[in-house]
Every structure is written in structure tokens, then in C-alpha cells.
Amino acid sequence: MTVVDNIFELQHDCDDDGVFGIGQNYTGTAANDPDAIYNSIGLITQPSITIVDGAPQKILIAYTAIMDGDTTIDDGVHLFWAGTANFEGQNYRDVFVAVSPDNGASWNPFSVNISKTSHFEEAFVSTPEMVTGADFNVLYQGDIEPGTIMQNDDIYDDVYKNMFIVQKIPVSQLLTLSLDSTAPCGQFDLALGIKQVVNGTDGIIGVYPNPVQDAVNVSMKFINTAPKVTIEIVNLSGNQILGRTLNQVNEATTSFDTKNLPAGFYIIKVTTDEGTSVRRFLKE
Numbered sequence: 001m002t003v004v005d006n007i008f009e010l011q012h013d014c015d016d017d018g019v020f021g022i023g024q025n026y027t028g029t030a031a032n033d034p035d036a037i038y039n040s041i042g043l044i045t046q047p048s049i050t051i052v053d054g055a056p057q058k059i060l061i062a063y064t065a066i067m068d069g070d071t072t073i074d075d076g077v078h079l080f081w082a083g084t085a086n087f088e089g090q091n092y093r094d095v096f097v098a099v100s101p102d103n104g105a106s107w108n109p110f111s112v113n114i115s116k117t118s119h120f121e122e123a124f125v126s127t128p129e130m131v132t133g134a135d136f137n138v139l140y141q142g143d144i145e146p147g148t149i150m151q152n153d154d155i156y157d158d159v160y161k162n163m164f165i166v167q168k169i170p171v172s173q174l175l176t177l178s179l180d181s182t183a184p185c186g187q188f189d190l191a192l193g194i195k196q197v198v199n200g201t202d203g204i205i206g207v208y209p210n211p212v213q214d215a216v217n218v219s220m221k222f223i224n225t226a227p228k229v230t231i232e233i234v235n236l237s238g239n240q241i242l243g244r245t246l247n248q249v250n251e252a253t254t255s256f257d258t259k260n261l262p263a264g265f266y267i268i269k270v271t272t273d274e275g276t277s278v279r280r281f282l283k284e
Contacts, residue, residue, distance in 0.1 A: 014068040014185035021069030023091045043091075048127040050136065052171055059100040060131075060174065062138055064123045066091035067113075067187060072146060090146040094187070095122045095138065097169075099178035108178035114138065114169055118187040121146050122165070136174060138167045205270050211282040212258050218268060218279075219253040226250075226272040234267050241266065258283055 013020055022043075044065045052058035070092045096111040115122040125140040142163045177183040206219040218231055229249045233242040233256060242256050261283045268279045 012068060012184050014187070017069075021071070022066070023071035046123065046125055048125050050127045050129065050131055052131045052136070056101070057103040058171065058175070059104050060127070060136060060171075061098040062114075062125045062127045063096055063098070063111075064093045064125055064140075065096055067094050067118070068185075070094075070118050070187065072119075092119060092121050092146050093123050095125050095140050096184065097136075097138075097174055097178075099174050101175055108175070110178050110181055110183045112174055112177040112183045113185070113187075114167060115140075116187045120144060131171065134170055134172070136169045136171050138169065140165055140167075205277045205279060207268055207279040207281050211284045213284055214257070214259050215255050216258050216268075216281055216283075217253055217255050218270065220249055220270065221251045222249065222272075224250075226274075228272065230269075230271045232269045232271075234269060236265060236267070 015021070044063060047061055047063040050060045050062070052060060072090045072092075094113050094117065095115045096113055098111045099108045100106065101108060121143045122140050123143075125138060127136070127138055131137075142165045204219075204221045206217075208217050208219070210216075216233075220226075220229065226249045227247065229246045231244045231246070231254065232240050234240050241261065244254060244256070246252060246254065263283050265280060265282055268281065270277045270279075
């Protein structure tokens with residue numbers, strides 16, 4: 001047996017604080033509680049092996065693993081995914097690929113994080129048995145909720161449902177990145193919301209400044225005029241705090257007074273007859 005990756009060595013300490021950040025529900029007695037949603041403390045799971053034909057053949061092992069410090073309690077927004085704050089300290093998982101350039105005789109030192117999304121779950125990875133071309137195709141599930149639950153029932157349900165993601169990666173890129181010590185890190189924060197407002201992907205919604213103190217601005221620009229636009233500011237429990245309706249909007253900016261809002265994270269929902277776009281901001 002060959003060890004192809006040790007995710008908990010310091011090269012995977014992505015924030016350089018000297019530790020690998022594991023949520024509170026993976027440690028101590030909390031790991032036995034119902035809110036440790038995986039019902040286990042397994043941290044690297046679901047391997048899928050692919051042979052890349054060529055001379056020499058290459059081996060790719062795709063798997064899922066938790067990321068350093070990427071937990072619901074660190075997020076500040078998505079920790080209420082079940083409508084309650086009881087599900088804190090769950091780690092989100094990303095999809096990684098370990099690479100052997102020579103049919104298993106040796107393994108490149110770093111697995112490649114191919115999803116790299118913070119505060120978003122990627123799991124249940126599936127790959128082809130054999131690759132004969134230049135690209136590696138990976139199928140996995142994406143979800144706002146950590147763990148194995150397949151049916152969302154929360155304040156994000158109308159925006160973020162379970163999805164299947166197919167990703168194509170050049171094998172040559174995997175060979176290069178698996179020699180790069182930064183390949184497992186470099187996450188980005190995936191914005192809450194996969195629907196774009198009006199005309200497919202032609203709606204642009206901006207929220208600024210962020211963080212805010214006295215006022216938050218919501219800018220909107222649509223290719224076609226939206227007959228009615230509803231703007232809501234809700235708290236993390238899903239309760240509307242402020243709201244406004246605009247008519248016949250092509251390009252506009254509207255402001256909300258936030259001086260009296262308690263400090264914390266808030267969600268802005270912009271709705272037209274074509275769908276809802278969601279943004280978030282921090283009130284300091």
C-alpha cells in the first residue's frame with residue numbers, strides 16, 4: 001500500500017496558522033451528537049480510480065476531503081442552513097485528485113483541489129475507469145449543506161438545491177498542479193445563489209459597501225426592463241427586516257438605512273418574475 005496524500009500535514013494548513021482546522025463537531029464528545037452530520041469522524045472518503053492511457057500510463061485517484069478551517073461556524077451566513085444554529089462546526093468537503101505519472105511507481109507530492117470552494121460541499125465523486133484522451137471528466141454532487149442529507153429544507157431551499165457538477169480538467173494540468181504545494185488550497189467563497197435575475201444570466205446585482213455601517217446600496221442592471229423588482233433584507237433566521245418594490249427597472253441603485261441594524265450578517269434577496277438572486281453583507 002502506498003500513501004498518496006497526507007492531507008493533515010502542514011502543507012495543507014491553508015491559512016498558515018500552524019494547525020489544520022477541524023470543526024467542533026469532529027472532536028471530543030460533540031462528534032457523537034446528531035449535529036455531527038456525517039455520523040462518523042472519517043475525513044477522507046469516496047475514492048474513485050482512473051487509468052490514463054499512454055506511455056507510461058498514469059493513475060488518477062479522485063476523492064473528497066474536508067478543508068482547513070472551512071466549517072459552518074466559520075462561515076457566519078450558512079451556519080443557519082437548517083433554520084437553526086444547532087448545526088455548528090461541520091466541515092465542508094472539496095474534491096481532490098492524487099496523481100501518479102508512472103502507473104503507480106511513484107506519486108506526485110500534492111493532491112489537486114479541483115473544486116476549491118469555501119462554505120460549499122462537494123462530494124460523491126465519480127470518474128471514468130479509463131481515459132484515452134487529453135481530458136479528465138469528473139462528476140460530483142454540490143450542495144450548500146454539509147453531510148449526506150439529500151433533501152434541503154431550510155431558508156436557502158428556493159435558491160440552492162442539490163446539483164450535479166461535471167468538470168473537465170486537462171490531464172496535463174493535473175500533472176503540473178500536483179507538483180505545486182499551493183494546489184490543495186486557494187479556495188474562493190462561492191456566492192450564495194445560483195439563479196441569476198431575469199433573462200437567463202443577463203442580470204447583474206451588486207451590493208456595496210461591504211461591510212456596511214450606515215447604509216447599504218443595491219445596484220441592478222438588466223438587459224431587458226424588469227416590470228417589478230422586489231428587494232428584501234432578511235436576517236439569518238429568514239425574517240424580513242427591510243423591503244422595497246421597484247417598477248420598470250432597467251438600471252437602478254437603491255439604498256437602505258442600516259444604522260439601526262444590529263451588527264452581523266444579513267441576506268439581500270432581489271426577485272423578479274424570472275427568479276431570485278441572493279447576496280449577503282456584514283453590518284459592522
